[in-house]
Amino acid sequence: MVAANYSPEYLAESRVALVNVFFSIPIPIEVLSTVFRLWVKTRLSPQRRLAFDDYFIVWATITAVAVCIAGLICGVSGGLGRHMEALPTEVIETFLLVDYIFSHFYDFAIASTKLSVLALYYRIFAATKFRILVIATAVCVVIWLIVMEIILGLGCQPVQGWWNAGAAATATCVDKLAFTYSTNIINLIFDMWIFTMPIPIILGLQASMEKKIGLCFLFSMGLGTCAISAARLSVVISVRSKDITWSEASLGILSAWEPCGNILCANLPLVYRPLARGIQQIRSTMKISRPRSHDLGARPSSSYHDWTRLNNSTLSNYATSKVTATRGNSTELVMIGRTGITVERDFKQEVHHE
Structure with missing residues (x-):
């Protein structure tokens, strides 16, 4: 089909502004969240040192930001959010190449976040059987990441078949739709499993039911990102669309927000206390009419x-x-x-x- 067969209004349709906005917002959220976590660990923590879970979340943040940058490149120069019929062939190939790179960053971002959460579990939960379960889950995540990268690297022979129209005509490639579906389904299963793992141990603690529920809620916040994964699964069909630059806009945006949500949930157990106390201090300073005598016997505030x-x-x-x-x-x-x-x-x- 050629552009002459379509109306000017159709060819002028654009989601580029929407793509740029929703790929830009996660970047400061991810960076500020992780920087705050590192500040808490190195300044307010009694140990004042980083652990393996912190290193994993730093790598996850770097790759998640790279996902957003790749999405912005797709929107600015790759035609993401525009109809294919309105784009020249070289722009479409740029989109497909950046989309291929985007997939690598996405894989590392979501896998690194899972490994960070598992490393945190291993550090704070000392039960031997639970730690063995954590290690086994981490091994499965690493294997899953390796398999995805192998398929991306060898799934098209030659590899240029992923993005080059000339090479794609003769290349032998895996079914991209089936590969994307399987990746998302396994990712969703991992998220549901990892964020519910600590619940049985927490429910067995010698604590009030109120505290148990609070801790369960804190550690299972990541289940909220399963909604993003499920929404992403519902639009995976767009990878087989003939108008891929237009239809993949929603898939790309959800792919950028999924690791962002995971990073926030992975950071929350370590920053919620200083964050809550900071908000409480701000509120208290706004109460100008409050008598100062009320604060004479108060415990000095702490950030950790x-x-x-x-x-x-x-x-x-x-x-x-x-x-x-x-x-x-x-x-x-x-x-x-x-x-x-x-x-x-x-x-x-x-x-x-x-």
């Missing part, structure tokens, strides 16, 4: 897990008439040996000197 422990040695230099301790609402997962975890509450200690 600052647990006040009762310790008699700290009181040996003072004569005291009364020591009271009030249980707070904060909890923290703490490793005990190699057999399990405990939930530690914070206390507010008041000492009245004579």
